[in-house]
Every structure is written in C-alpha cells, then in structure tokens.
Amino acid sequence: MRVLPPARHGDLFDTDIGGTVVLIDGVYHQSPALRHKEILAAMGRGVRVIGAASIGALRAAELAPLGMLGVGAVYAAYARGDIEGDDEVAVGQCPDGDWDALTCPLVNLRYTLGLARSAGVLDGTRAAVLLAALREVYYPERTWPAVRAVCRRQGETGFVGWLDEQRGRDRYFGDLKRADALAALRAALDPAPVKRRAVVEPWVWQTTYFRRWSNAAACERVDGMLLSTEDRIVYQQVFDPAFGERWTSYLEHLSRRPVDGRPGLPLAARLARVTGGDLPADRVFHPPLDLRDAHAVALLLAGESAQDRQAVARYGAALERARRSRPGFSTPAVRDEVTRDVLLRVWACTEAEFDAQASARGLVGGARAVAAAKRLVPGFLEEIDTTREAAHAGW
Incomplete structure (x- = not known):
C-alpha cells in the first residue's frame, strides 16, 4: 500500500498506481483539481477506484453510474x-507538505451538530442557526478557535463547553471524514468479491482535452533525469x-496503422487520394500527438542525443527559475515576437518560409510553433547570455 499526498490533476496518469486507488482528499484551490475523465480513464484501464470522505466522495457520487465505488456517510x-457543493468538504492545509487539515469542514460540523442534538445539547432550530453561521466563515479560516468564537457569538457557550469536553476525551470526535476514510481503506482491503463494475468505454473520456492533459503528464526517467x-x-x-x-516517419506510421481502426495505407497512397500528391503530407495531415503511443x-x-536530454533538463530548470523569480510569470507570458525571433534564428529561415518550416516539423504553422516553443525561450536566452559572458571574460 502506498500513501500519497492529496490528489491533483495528472496523478492518475501514472501507470504504476496499482489495481486499486482509494481517493480521499484532493487539492483544488491552489492547483488544478483531479478531473472526472482522469478517473474514468484509470477505470478504463481496469483500475478499481474507491472514493470517500472528501473529493473522493463527491467524485464517487458523480461517477457511480460509471462504476466508481463510493463508501461512507459523506x-x-x-x-x-x-x-451538493465542494465547500462541504473543503479544508485548509499548510503549503509546506503537511497534509493535516488546519480547519473544520462543514460535513464534520454538520455531523457534530447532529450529535449535539442527539445528546440534548441543541435543538434542531439552534443547530440550524449555528450551521448557517459556520457556513459563512471562509473555509481556510474555519479553525477550531473560529468555530468556538462563532458559536459563542450565537450565545451557544453550553455547546462550546460540551464540544471541548468531547474533544478532550477523543481528539477525533465528530471527524466524519476520518471515519469514512478508514471505511474506504477497509473496503479496499476486503478480500470479498466486489460487484462487477461498469465498463468505461474509451469514447467517454478520450477527448481533445484529455489527450492534452495526458501528454502534459507524460514523463520518463532517462540518464538519471x-x-x-x-x-x-x-x-x-x-x-x-x-x-x-522524423515527422514524415510519424505520419507514415499513422497512415499504415490508423488509430480509428480503418484500413492502413502507405502515406503516399493516402496523400494521392486526397490531393493527387500536389502537396507535402505535413501540409495536409495534422494528427494530434498521443504520447501514450510508445x-x-x-x-x-x-534523433535525440544525451546532450539534447541534458539541454531539456537545463531549459526546464531555467523555466522554473523564471516562474519563481518573476511574480506572475507563466509560459504563455513569454513574448510572441521574442519566441518567433528565436525560431527564425534557429531554423535559419525567412519570414516567408516560417509557416512551411513549422509545418514540416509537425507544428502546423507559425502560430502553433510559437506557442509550443515558449517553454524553451528562457533557457535558450539564458544560454546565449552565459556564452556571451564567457566570451567577454576571455577577451
């Protein structure tokens, strides 16, 4: 069993996640949340996905008809x-990697108020007033001191005393999310046969967006990097x-082995059918890349060399330095004209030849080439500056 941080967008693209995933918590405010189609794709690969307690419970309720298993009261x-809302399970956490919740989710407070009603500490009306007041507190600010303060302002000092007493006896008192998470783990470890899951067909999750996310998540350890x-x-x-x-070889590969199951053809024959052979293949066919195709x-x-891979690592590090040192920096913020100048220089082509060069390299045209190459520009310019400084020092 592996225990991982709260799930985020891209985590389920990992092909080594195993045969069962128990989804509990997930990030969604400071980072993109885990998307439904990522879960569906994992299930499509045969992974059993169990959800409980937090984002796992919400996703399981949404995807139960497609075979995701939900566990617990949440x-x-x-x-x-x-x-209904994701605010019911939202909590604040430290940004330093500590996964403990720093604030109180509404589902726990709702459950605790129910326990107080059963104990005769509150009646239904007072419990509803307290829940409404607690809901008004922004979730990263809903700490236990804040909960106590809100309850006292509502005149419920007796409830505060009762709650402190219960929590003094049991630090997990009222922690419904924790109870559900433990139940989900027990369900995952249960050797009893489970109900046959629905088959998730690829068309449900195989979209342009999914392919884009999958490509962005694809990585490999090479040369220790x-x-x-x-x-x-x-x-x-x-x-x-x-x-x-290389791009022509890729087009040939796709032409002979179409992903949609149609009969394969040599690229030249397919091109002749479409244009009579008057245009190069890269101008006619613009297939999307799918980096799951090994x-x-x-x-x-x-044509990649070890030096190329080292350069990719350096350029990635330069991009990360730019993100950290320049507030608000992002890859799309790299200026189009700077990127275009870099490409014209590297390709040694004229403005009139720019689109054709981009197309021949599988980048469709100049605009897409600029968008794709922006990630390389900080590293490229950094290397030019370093080379200039070294040359100047040698004079």
Missing part, C-alpha cells in the same frame, strides 16, 4: 442530494535539423 449524503516527454519532443521539433524526416514517441525522438 458519499451517501452526496449521492442522496442532501449536500525525470524529463517531460512533451518537452523532449518540442526540443527536437525546434532544434533537430532533420526533424522533418512507437510514435520512439519515432519522434529517433
């Missing part, structure tokens, strides 16, 4: 429609003088 409340496959291919598209040949990746990286 899941049941979402499934019945008793609760964990490198983005997408970054490696873009580097080759920009810097490999012979990449046009053979296609091998074709596109056929």
Whole structure:
C-alpha cells in the first residue's frame, strides 16, 4: 500500500498506481483539481477506484453510474442530494507538505451538530442557526478557535463547553471524514468479491482535452533525469535539423496503422487520394500527438542525443527559475515576437518560409510553433547570455 499526498490533476496518469486507488482528499484551490475523465480513464484501464470522505466522495457520487465505488456517510449524503457543493468538504492545509487539515469542514460540523442534538445539547432550530453561521466563515479560516468564537457569538457557550469536553476525551470526535476514510481503506482491503463494475468505454473520456492533459503528464526517467516527454519532443521539433524526416516517419506510421481502426495505407497512397500528391503530407495531415503511443514517441525522438536530454533538463530548470523569480510569470507570458525571433534564428529561415518550416516539423504553422516553443525561450536566452559572458571574460 502506498500513501500519497492529496490528489491533483495528472496523478492518475501514472501507470504504476496499482489495481486499486482509494481517493480521499484532493487539492483544488491552489492547483488544478483531479478531473472526472482522469478517473474514468484509470477505470478504463481496469483500475478499481474507491472514493470517500472528501473529493473522493463527491467524485464517487458523480461517477457511480460509471462504476466508481463510493463508501461512507459523506458519499451517501452526496449521492442522496442532501449536500451538493465542494465547500462541504473543503479544508485548509499548510503549503509546506503537511497534509493535516488546519480547519473544520462543514460535513464534520454538520455531523457534530447532529450529535449535539442527539445528546440534548441543541435543538434542531439552534443547530440550524449555528450551521448557517459556520457556513459563512471562509473555509481556510474555519479553525477550531473560529468555530468556538462563532458559536459563542450565537450565545451557544453550553455547546462550546460540551464540544471541548468531547474533544478532550477523543481528539477525533465528530471527524466524519476520518471515519469514512478508514471505511474506504477497509473496503479496499476486503478480500470479498466486489460487484462487477461498469465498463468505461474509451469514447467517454478520450477527448481533445484529455489527450492534452495526458501528454502534459507524460514523463520518463532517462540518464538519471525525470524529463517531460512533451518537452523532449518540442526540443527536437525546434532544434533537430532533420526533424522533418522524423515527422514524415510519424505520419507514415499513422497512415499504415490508423488509430480509428480503418484500413492502413502507405502515406503516399493516402496523400494521392486526397490531393493527387500536389502537396507535402505535413501540409495536409495534422494528427494530434498521443504520447501514450510508445512507437510514435520512439519515432519522434529517433534523433535525440544525451546532450539534447541534458539541454531539456537545463531549459526546464531555467523555466522554473523564471516562474519563481518573476511574480506572475507563466509560459504563455513569454513574448510572441521574442519566441518567433528565436525560431527564425534557429531554423535559419525567412519570414516567408516560417509557416512551411513549422509545418514540416509537425507544428502546423507559425502560430502553433510559437506557442509550443515558449517553454524553451528562457533557457535558450539564458544560454546565449552565459556564452556571451564567457566570451567577454576571455577577451
């Protein structure tokens, strides 16, 4: 069993996640949340996905008809429609990697208020007033001191005293999310046979967006470095003088083995059917890359050297330094004209030839080439500055 941090967008693209995933918590404010189609794709690969307690319960309620298994009271409340929003399970956490919740989620407070009603500490009306008041507190600020303060302002000092007494006896008193998380782990470890899950067909999750997310998550450890496959291919598209040949080989591969199951054809024959052979294949066919296709990746990286991989690592580090040192910096913020100038310089082509060069390298046209190459620009310019400084020091 592996215990991992709260799930985030991209985590389920990991092919080594195992046969069962128990989804409990997930990030969603400071980072992109885990998306439904990522869960569906994992299930499509045969992974059993169990959700409980937090984002896991919400996703399980949404995806139960497609085979995701929900466990616990929070899941049941979402499934019945008793609760709806993700604010019900949201908590604040430290940004330093400590996964402990620093604030109180509404589901726990709702459950605790129910326990107080059962104990005769509150009646239904007073419990509802307290819940409404607590809901008004922004979730990262809903700490236990804040909960106590809100309850005292509502005149419920007796409830505060009762709650402190219960929590003094049991630090997990009222922690419904924890109870559900433990129940989900027990369900995952239960050797009893489970009900047959629905089959998730690829068309449910195989979208343009999913392919884009999958490509962004693709990585491989090479030469002791964990490198983005997408970054490696873009580097080759920009810097490999012979990449046009690699792209043609990729088009040939797709033409002979269409992903949609249609009969394969030699690329020349397919091109003749469409244009009579008057245009180069890269001007006619613009297939999207799918970096899960190992053979296609091998074709596109056929010209890659160890020095290229080291450069990809350096450029990635330069991009990360730019993000950390310049507030608000992002890759799309790299200026179009600077990126275009870099490409014109590297490709040694004129403005009139720019679109054709980009197309031959599988980048469709100049605009897409600029968008793809922006990730390389900080590193490229940094290397030029370093070279100039070294040359100047040698004079």
